[in-house]
Amino acid sequence: MRVVRRAVSLLGIAFAAGAAFAQPTGDPSRGIARSAACSTCHGTPERAPLALTPSLAGQPEQFLVLQMFLLREGLRDVPQMAGMLKGVTDQDFMDIAAHYARQAPPRSNGKPDHVLRARGAGLSQAMGCGSCHLTDYRGQRQVPRLSNQQEDYLAASLKAYRDNQRSGSDTSMNGIMYQGTDSDIQALAHYLAHQ
DSSP states (O other), X not given: OHHHHHHHHHHHHHHHHHHHTSOXXXXXXXXXXXXXXXXXXXXXXXXXXXTTOOOOTTOOHHHHHHHHHHHHTTSSOOGGGTTTTXXXXXXXXXXXXXXXXXXXXXXXXXXXXXXXXXXXXHHHHHHTHHHHHXXXXXXXXXXXXXXTOOHHHHHHHHHHHXXXXXXXXXXXXXXXXXXXXXXXXXXXXHXXXXX
């Protein structure tokens, strides 16, 4: 009986410690105000992002927080973002991420080229894109949503991974895209942008 009580006590302490160290969540209502400058380039539900700029709507919160952290700390170089996150707190990141994660992802724009889309679907399956980004490409945790993302942004990002000009929080994308041709990238970006 003594062993059982001790086990229950230790389990209670573990649960309490886990709750104490749980990552605080963001407040989407505070995120609206904090993201006003972001929407200038990244768009709004009514207006598409600028060329070569990703849509943030519907992205996983953890992914957004991680990317903002990497940008603020200079661990990811995006010249257009230089200085934009200076002085932005971790709580601000969580609030901004909560705001964008709760927005509906963008709809596919434009009419798909069925031949190009079919080629991109085959490439996506062969490259295993759905294993990390999920089979509907909605993303998860630190992995971004690709579904209906800006086609020009997707193509530019995939080329940057291939050409070793960009790395994420790991190098898996660089390895996956290493032998991708420009036409492969065009087909893959087209497929992902037209889900």
